[in-house]
Amino acid sequence: MSVWDRISEIFINNEIIIAEDKELYSYGLQQGILMILNVTTTIVIGIICGMVWQSIIFLLSYIPLRTYVGGYHAKTQWRCYIFSILIISVALLGIKLIPWTNIIYFTLMFFAGSIISLLAPVEDGNKHLDSIEKTIYKKRSRVILSALCGIGTLLYIIGYPQISICILVALLLLGIMLILGNCKNKLRRLNYV
Numbered sequence: 001m002s003v004w005d006r007i008s009e010i011f012i013n014n015e016i017i018i019a020e021d022k023e024l025y026s027y028g029l030q031q032g033i034l035m036i037l038n039v040t041t042t043i044v045i046g047i048i049c050g051m052v053w054q055s056i057i058f059l060l061s062y063i064p065l066r067t068y069v070g071g072y073h074a075k076t077q078w079r080c081y082i083f084s085i086l087i088i089s090v091a092l093l094g095i096k097l098i099p100w101t102n103i104i105y106f107t108l109m110f111f112a113g114s115i116i117s118l119l120a121p122v123e124d125g126n127k128h129l130d131s132i133e134k135t136i137y138k139k140r141s142r143v144i145l146s147a148l149c150g151i152g153t154l155l156y157i158i159g160y161p162q163i164s165i166c167i168l169v170a171l172l173l174l175g176i177m178l179i180l181g182n183c184k185n186k187l188r189r190l191n192y193v
Contacts, residue, residue, distance in 0.1 A: 004029045029189045034077060041081075042088045054166050058091050061170035062147055068141040069120035070127070071177030072184055091169045100165055103154060109168055113149050115175035117142060122181040125188060145171070 001009075004026040011017045017025055039059065046055030074080040100102065121137035123129045129137065148167050156164035 002026065002030075008187060011081050013186065030077075030121065034081070038081065041085060044109050045085070045092065047176055051092050051096065054092060054095050054162065057166035058088065058095075058165055061167045064146065064178070065116070065170070065174055067140060068137045068144065069116055069174055070122040070124060070137070071179075071181035072112075072122075073124040073127075073181070075085065076179060079112045089172055091166075091173055094169050094172075095162075095165050100161065105161070105165070105168065108154065109149060112171035112175045113145060115178060116145050116171065119175075119178040119182055120145075120187065122178045124181065125185070133172070156182050 005022070006030055008017065008022045012019050012022060012149045030051060037112050042059055043052060046052040049055075072144060074083050118143040121134060123134075148171060152164040152167035152171075155161075155167075
């Protein structure tokens with residue numbers, strides 16, 4: 001029995017939840033702890049790199065859109081965690097090391113926005129979407145994408161390029177995740193034929 005199941009059992013024994021909801025609560029507890037671990041790790045990496053606020057802006061841009069665009073997902077929680085560490089490290093290095101110019105910024109913003117708008121949502125092998133979900137996720141992802149592009153561009157124009165760059169890097173990595181997820185789905189379909 002996992003630690004999540006034990007906690008759910010305690011909730012059942014104390015009549016906080018009903019027994020039929022045990023699996024749901026166990027899963028929710030596990031996901032909540034993993035999210036806290038990912039956020040904490042991101043902030044620690046930000047501290048190590050001297051880029052705490054950049055890591056927070058990145059997360060605030062990345063997480064809401066990732067929820068609806070989908071894309072590549074690792075097969076295990078451990079691989080997901082390692083991949084997340086890699087993503088935040090690449091993001092912070094990109095923010096710090098790329099020589100950001102107007103041309104680079106606006107070209108990459110157009111590229112990332114186009115990829116996300118065209119591909120989202122990309123379902124995962126473990127989470128299939130029906131046609132209604134695809135329509136809803138596409139609309140929500142485009143609304144969030146539009147807001148992030150608008151905020152990022154406005155901040156860039158009025159003189160806050162570092163915040164804009166954090167948003168852009170989140171969009172770029174999401175675009176890459178969509179491309180990877182799309183390729184993974186195509187390869188999976190080829191293997192089943």
